Amino acid sequence: MEHGQLIRKLRKERNMSQAELAEGISSRTALSSFENKHSTISSDILFKYLERLNVTVQEYEFYLNDNVTPEKAYISEYFYNKVTKERDKEIAQRIHNFRAKYNDSHDFYFCCLSIELKLFLNRRNNKAIYQVDEDKQIIKDYLNHNQNWGHFEIALFSNCLYIFSSDYIRGTFPVLLKRxxxxxxxxxxxxxxxxxxxxxxxxxxxxxxxxxxxxxxxxxxxxxxxxxxxxxxxxxxxxxxxxxxxxxxxxxxxxxxxxxxxxxxxxxxxxxxxxxxxxxxxxxxxxxxxxx
Structure with a gap:
């Protein structure tokens, strides 16, 4: 579903006119054009529409994806609750799949998932099934160079804690709070x-x-x-x-x-x-x- 189509659907479900939704946010014409896919709007205006509709960003994203949890959210939710409980062979296949997805999309998220699973398998088996020195450095360099941390960075650091020294972790905690x-x-x-x-x-x-x-x-x-x-x-x-x-x-x-x-x-x-x-x-x- 397109953004404009979804906003129109949410608006009608709440029995709101275009004028009521747009008041104080944009012109009614701008909203109409957006709903009919003739123009785009800024994220600031979109968020204001959602606030008036009493729809959270998470709910909006869920509706936008046809009531299916987005792939990254699904993977993150089940990563350590489900994936890491699988057999080594199944996890090895996931490592291959995540790496292939990274090569295709260049999305660093999938690179990190493959690295985290390599580290997990090495740790679970107490031996170097995978050579991960280069992978560890990738994680460290990314976290050290990124000055503004969000959910992704906190989760990455948390999941890979054991590749860092205790002194580094404790010294980085105040930095984490600032970032x-x-x-x-x-x-x-x-x-x-x-x-x-x-x-x-x-x-x-x-x-x-x-x-x-x-x-x-x-x-x-x-x-x-x-x-x-x-x-x-x-x-x-x-x-x-x-x-x-x-x-x-x-x-x-x-x-x-x-x-x-x-x-x-x-x-x-x-x-x-x-x-x-x-x-x-x-x-x-x-x-x-x-x-x-």
Missing amino acids: TKKLSSIASYQNDLSIFLNNCIVLSFERQNFDDVNYYIDRLITISANTPRKAYDRMMCQYYLSLLQKLNYQPNQLATIIQQFNELGFTDHANELIKFKKQILKETKKTAKIAL
């Missing part, structure tokens, strides 16, 4: 940031950098106050703190928190928390004392 400051009032940005911090905490546990664990927990507690994920993030902070207590032979609430996730219906997630707990307990020396 994304313009987006700070957007709910999806707050979600991106909380996912990033959860990933930082998990990686810090794996690297046994417990000072960093505490640093990122403090930031997550602060940031989660303004996110739709507040309840989840606060529960995860309690889980992380309890895991620190467990490692330091102190009373903890690990079992209770995991059971709470089970009772809320997040059984798979609860099982992942149990698995992660066992992994960290196994990797951490039992005689080590951890500063809390």
